[in-house]
Amino acid sequence: MATKTAATITDTNFNFPNQKSVYKGKVREVYNINDELLVMIASDRLSAFDVVMPKGIPFKGQILNQIATQMMAATVDIVPNWLIATPDPNVAIGHLCEPFKVEMVIRGYMSGHAAREYKAGKRMLCGVAMPEGMKENDKFPTPIITPATKAEMGDHDEDISREDIISKNIVSQADYEVLEQYTKALFERGTELAAQRGLILVDTKYEFGKTKDGKIVLIDEIHTPDSSRYFYADGYQERQEKGEAQKQLSKEFVRQWLISNNFQGLEGQTVPEMSDEYIESVSERYIELYENITGQSFEKANTTDIMTRIETNVVEWMKNN
Structure with missing residues (x-):
C-alpha cells in the first residue's frame, strides 16, 4: 500500500531462520528467533487513542526505530537495554525478554x-x-x-x-x-x-x-x-x-485532528477518512520531529521493495552473528 511518495509497512509476514513465533502489537511486530533473540520491526502503522488507523504513514517506522536506537545508545550507561543490533532502518534486534x-x-x-x-x-x-x-x-x-x-x-x-x-x-x-x-x-x-x-x-x-x-x-x-x-x-x-x-x-497533533473530526476511540465512533494529502503532512511532521529530537538530517530509506530489503538485511545479519 502506498501514498504518492513512498510505500508503507502496514503488516509483515516473514519467516526468518529459526523463527518460533511472532507477536503483532499496535505498531511493532516482534519475531522470536529460537527463544534467544527478538527481531523487532517498526511498522508505519499509526495508533492514536489506542486505535490503529487504517493507513500507514511513510517513513514513520524508520523514524521511530532510529530515534529509539539512538536514545538507547545515549542511555545505556545508566540503564541496561535489550538492544544488540540495527541491521535495517526499520529493524532492531535484541535479547529475548519477558x-x-x-x-x-x-x-x-x-x-x-x-x-x-x-x-x-x-x-x-x-x-x-x-x-x-x-x-x-x-x-x-x-x-x-x-x-x-x-x-x-x-x-x-x-x-x-x-x-x-x-x-x-x-x-x-x-x-x-x-x-x-x-x-x-x-x-x-x-x-x-x-x-x-x-x-x-x-x-x-x-x-x-x-x-x-x-x-x-x-x-x-x-x-x-x-x-x-x-x-x-x-x-x-x-x-x-x-x-x-x-x-x-509529539503525535498530539494527530490526536487533536481526530478530536476535531469527532473521534476519540470511543464505542460507536468511526475513524475519519485520512486523505493522501493529510497522510503526507503527517509524514512530514514525523520527519520534522526526528530532525528536532536528534539534531540530524533525516535520510529516507529506499522504499522500492521494503519487505525484501528488511528480509535481506535481517537474514544477512543472522548469517554473520
Whole structure:
C-alpha cells in the first residue's frame, strides 16, 4: 500500500531462520528467533487513542526505530537495554525478554491525559496526588510516575497505581522499585538530551523486560514522538503566562485532528477518512520531529521493495552473528 511518495509497512509476514513465533502489537511486530533473540520491526502503522488507523504513514517506522536506537545508545550507561543490533532502518534486534505488563509513564508537566483528568476535577492520578491550582502544561513540582497496564492490540491501556501493581502481583515490589529507579534516571537523562536540542521533555513512557538470566532491561521505544511529548523550550514560559497553547513535538497533533473530526476511540465512533494529502503532512511532521529530537538530517530509506530489503538485511545479519 502506498501514498504518492513512498510505500508503507502496514503488516509483515516473514519467516526468518529459526523463527518460533511472532507477536503483532499496535505498531511493532516482534519475531522470536529460537527463544534467544527478538527481531523487532517498526511498522508505519499509526495508533492514536489506542486505535490503529487504517493507513500507514511513510517513513514513520524508520523514524521511530532510529530515534529509539539512538536514545538507547545515549542511555545505556545508566540503564541496561535489550538492544544488540540495527541491521535495517526499520529493524532492531535484541535479547529475548519477558516484558513486564505495565508501562512506566512519567510526567514532568500536566499535559495530555493528566490535564484531561485534572480538568474533569480529578486530583489523584494512579494514586499520585496532583497539586491544586495548576494550569494545563504547568510543570509539576517533581515528576510523577503514573503507570498503565499494557493493553493488547486495540484495547485501551488503563491507569493503575503502584499499590495495585504490587498487591495484584503484576510486578513484585523488588522489581517495581527497580523500574521506578530506572524510570526516574531515564527521564532525567531524556530531559538533559531534550534541553540540548532546545526542547522540554514533557512526559514519556518506558517499557521494561527481564532477560533469561533475570536482568531487568529497557525494551521497546524510548523518547520517540509516539511515546513522548516534547515542547519547544523557547517561549514556553511566555505562552504559559498568556494562557496560550504550547508549541509541541509529539503525535498530539494527530490526536487533536481526530478530536476535531469527532473521534476519540470511543464505542460507536468511526475513524475519519485520512486523505493522501493529510497522510503526507503527517509524514512530514514525523520527519520534522526526528530532525528536532536528534539534531540530524533525516535520510529516507529506499522504499522500492521494503519487505525484501528488511528480509535481506535481517537474514544477512543472522548469517554473520
